[in-house]
Amino acid sequence: MITGLINANPVVYEKKRSVDFELHQLVFSSSETVYGQPEKIPCIEDFQLMAMNPYGRTKLFLEEIARDIERVDSEWRMILLRYFNPVGAHESGKLGEDPKGIPNNLMPYIQQVAVGRLPELNVYGHDYPTADGSAVRDYIHVMDLADGHIAALRKLFTTENIGCTAYNLGTGRGTSVLEMVATFEKASGKKIPIKLCPRRAGDATAVYASTEKAEKELGWKAKYGIEEMCRDQWKWASQNPWGYQSQP
Numbered sequence: 001m002i003t004g005l006i007n008a009n010p011v012v013y014e015k016k017r018s019v020d021f022e023l024h025q026l027v028f029s030s031s032e033t034v035y036g037q038p039e040k041i042p043c044i045e046d047f048q049l050m051a052m053n054p055y056g057r058t059k060l061f062l063e064e065i066a067r068d069i070e071r072v073d074s075e076w077r078m079i080l081l082r083y084f085n086p087v088g089a090h091e092s093g094k095l096g097e098d099p100k101g102i103p104n105n106l107m108p109y110i111q112q113v114a115v116g117r118l119p120e121l122n123v124y125g126h127d128y129p130t131a132d133g134s135a136v137r138d139y140i141h142v143m144d145l146a147d148g149h150i151a152a153l154r155k156l157f158t159t160e161n162i163g164c165t166a167y168n169l170g171t172g173r174g175t176s177v178l179e180m181v182a183t184f185e186k187a188s189g190k191k192i193p194i195k196l197c198p199r200r201a202g203d204a205t206a207v208y209a210s211t212e213k214a215e216k217e218l219g220w221k222a223k224y225g226i227e228e229m230c231r232d233q234w235k236w237a238s239q240n241p242w243g244y245q246s247q248p
């Protein structure tokens with residue numbers, strides 16, 4: 001029996017292929033982005049879903065395809081894991097994220113400012129209806145995320161009638177962009193210069209997870225807070241300022 005774990009790549013469902021490989025169990029890496037601009041927070045798994053940007057639509061489409069497959073072929077067992085915002089690195093400082101080019105995401109960008117590769121962080125949006133005006137997300141340590149996958153696989157292997165079920169992988173805590181910058185500055189001892197910029201198109205105001213379903217059904221709960229996320233991200237960055245490359 002093969003269990004598939006796939007990320008952003010589209011999955012093409014081919015009956016013949018699934019029979020050849022006996023692939024009928026799948027963990028899909030979905031994303032909090034499928035909640036779009038939620039009317040209420042925390043986000044609960046049975047909320048109505050929507051896409052606010054092209055990336056979000058890929059995740060939404062793939063979730064829908066997974067649900068369609070399960071509806072027509074009950075042999076399938078699928079878990080859709082909705083990652084919130086994964087950050088941090090392995091605590092050894094040897095494994096971390098190394099995006100190509102200028103990073104799109106907040107933490108890799110902050111990290112590159114801290115090591116001197118970029119001059120300042122553009123903070124997209126300072127007029128959101130949040131405590132400090134910057135957008136709020138649910139950041140989750142990558143090691144917690146990894147444990148969440150193990151819990152999901154256990155659930156998949158032991159639950160005959162799981163069907164196609166979604167779980168949030170988040171901490172349940174919302175943190176603003178400016179709070180994240182301040183926490184990283186503390187963890188690294190580096191000043192992160194910021195420039196307040198207009199909102200980025202396609203961004204939601206505030207998104208964080210309800211963790212109840214994952215806690216109850218997967219027996220999984222995030223252990224780390226933003227201090228540990230920033231500590232481990234900085235360990236990786238300070239030991240590997242140019243990621244896996246030597247300095248160009």
Ligand SMILES: O=c1ccn([C@@H]2O[C@H](COP(=O)(O)OP(=O)(O)O[C@H]3O[C@H](CO)[C@@H](O)[C@H](O)[C@H]3O)[C@@H](O)[C@H]2O)c(=O)[nH]1
Pocket residue numbers: 031032033055083084085086104105106107109121122123124125135136137177200203
């Ligand atoms: O240079 C930057 C980058 C981001 N942000 C803000 O920081 C927040 C978080 O942004 P980002 O790290 O890009 O993540 P999101 O856009 O919230 O989430 C996307 O990126 C995540 C990390 O890959 C995925 O987990 C999500 O599914 C996907 O929706 C947002 O308010 C951004 O506007 C900045 O202010 N400056």
